[in-house]
Amino acid sequence: MVLFWSVLGASIGSALLPLINIEAILAVAVSQAPSHAWGLVVAATVGQMLGKVLWYWGGMHVERAPWVNRQLQKPKAKASLDTWHERAEGRPWFTAGLLFASAFSGFPPYAVTAVLAGVLRVPMWIFLVTGTLGRGLRFWVVVYGASSILGLFS
Template sequence: MKAFFGTLGFSILSAVVPVFNVEVYLVALATQIPRSAALPVAIAAGAGQALGKVLWYHGTAKSMELPWMKRRMESEKWKRSFAKWQNRIEERPRLAAAFMFSSSLVGFPPLLVMGAIAGALRFRMSMYVATIFVGRTLQSWAILAGLTHLFH
């Protein structure tokens, strides 16, 4: 139970403050938990990462309303570019979900960057959270299941 809640907390911290690396934490944790704990702990890691990235989403979305950002966005070039990307996301929600899932599962494009883009372009929150949760849970389970199998 400590591993579950500890992982949940560390994963939230890791999602918000990138210097705290959840993958390194999971590698270390895999030496301490039994194989049977790999899935529940992976779920905690996925949930924590998804919750933490919601802060990045909202932070970026709110930053778009700041006066200095609004001034930057006044140029016609910026407006056209932003509208183009926003339309692409709205017209192809599955493509946006695929990028978010790829980002959360394998880290390409980087999830921190995708979180900021998602907030700026206002991705659907349900898609954003679900793809991060599933991708990070699978990634965490692969790390934990593989290493607990080696260590125990």
């Protein structure tokens, strides 16, 4: 149980500070408790999404910051943001696909995508569903890979 809570906490930290590598932590955790692999995947996924929701929320409110507001008034930045609004608006499958791809692959970085989703006012449920599925699948792949390399489930 301690390992579950440790992975959950590390995952939240990793979501907020991308320098913390949750994939490496998860691989080590699974090597210590292979019978709890699915629980550790759930802990990592939930923790990541708790942290990413904070990035999303920050994106929703980033325009309130005077410096950011001034930057967004510049023609080039405004045009770029308008382009992203046009791409996302009325195209929920495109938006969901981009969020899922980022959550699963890490490209573009999911923290950046989370902020952009907040700025673009992507519905929270789309952000949560795509992020949870993408992160969960990513962590399952990490666990499966680690267990294959270490021979944990043979």
